[in-house]
Amino acid sequence: MNYPNIVKGSFINRPNRFIAYVQILSGDGEEKTVICHVKNTGRCKELLLPGVTVLLQYHPEASVLGRKTEYSLIGVYKKREEDTLLINMDSQAPNLAAYEWILGSESVCDVKREVTYGQSRFDLAFQLIGKDESGCVTRTPAFMEVKGVTLENNNHALFPDAPTIRGIKHIEELIHAKNDGYEAYLLFVIQMKGMTGFSPNEETQPEFKEALKKALAAGVHVLAYDCQITENSMIVDQPVPLNLD
Numbered sequence: 001m002n003y004p005n006i007v008k009g010s011f012i013n014r015p016n017r018f019i020a021y022v023q024i025l026s027g028d029g030e031e032k033t034v035i036c037h038v039k040n041t042g043r044c045k046e047l048l049l050p051g052v053t054v055l056l057q058y059h060p061e062a063s064v065l066g067r068k069t070e071y072s073l074i075g076v077y078k079k080r081e082e083d084t085l086l087i088n089m090d091s092q093a094p095n096l097a098a099y100e101w102i103l104g105s106e107s108v109c110d111v112k113r114e115v116t117y118g119q120s121r122f123d124l125a126f127q128l129i130g131k132d133e134s135g136c137v138t139r140t141p142a143f144m145e146v147k148g149v150t151l152e153n154n155n156h157a158l159f160p161d162a163p164t165i166r167g168i169k170h171i172e173e174l175i176h177a178k179n180d181g182y183e184a185y186l187l188f189v190i191q192m193k194g195m196t197g198f199s200p201n202e203e204t205q206p207e208f209k210e211a212l213k214k215a216l217a218a219g220v221h222v223l224a225y226d227c228q229i230t231e232n233s234m235i236v237d238q239p240v241p242l243n244l245d
Helices: 093-103 165-179 206-218
Strands: 006-013 019-025 031-038 053-058 071-079 084-088 108-117 120-131 137-149 151-153 156-159 183-190 197-200 221-230 233-239
Touching (some): 006 071, 019 053, 093 120, 093 137, 093 183, 093 233, 120 165, 137 156, 137 165, 165 206, 197 206
Parallel strands (some): 031 071, 137 183, 183 221
Antiparallel strands (some): 006 019, 006 053, 019 031, 071 084
16 A cells, blocks of 8 residues: 655644644745644554654645645654664554455455444455365355554564453454354554564453454464555565464
């Protein structure tokens, strides 16, 4: 997935979950402060610190579309002791990136987005293509729920960054789908590169870790993949080891 019209800025503050103030350079080289829509309603306190470099997407058609802001905050350079890590923090990006990724697989077909099942709406539904013992082509229905990951500690990705009752509910629905004969997948899209592993954030929500263990025991496929990140793109890339210890 790609972002046109990317602008760099310096983060000032975030008065609420939905907007932030960022300082950028105008076309004539003058500094100005702009109001941005934050495309992530999570806390992100470890990312959005005063003075950090952030990435904004400029929307030249904002007034035509009735947008309240001309800019969306979609990425941040996280300062670490040894380096600076580029993180995509657009909470809408993982679903689209996962959709593009799964479309590239030869073992799936009939991919659909936002499909209702039970009391939940899963991000993706598709048919798994295989062969039975006689060599005949088979198709097995499957669901996938996608979670974006922006929290890391010492090159280890963690989810969630805040308690999520909704996330546990999705896991429970995936277990129900598996018991009903569907294949079920939980995909963690790590919105950065260079992670050595992925774990549920037990310190923040131990119940999520227990739900994840229950899902694995029920046969739900739990996957974690990192992404190739640039200032104007994000592509699902390589698997990252899952660590539940």
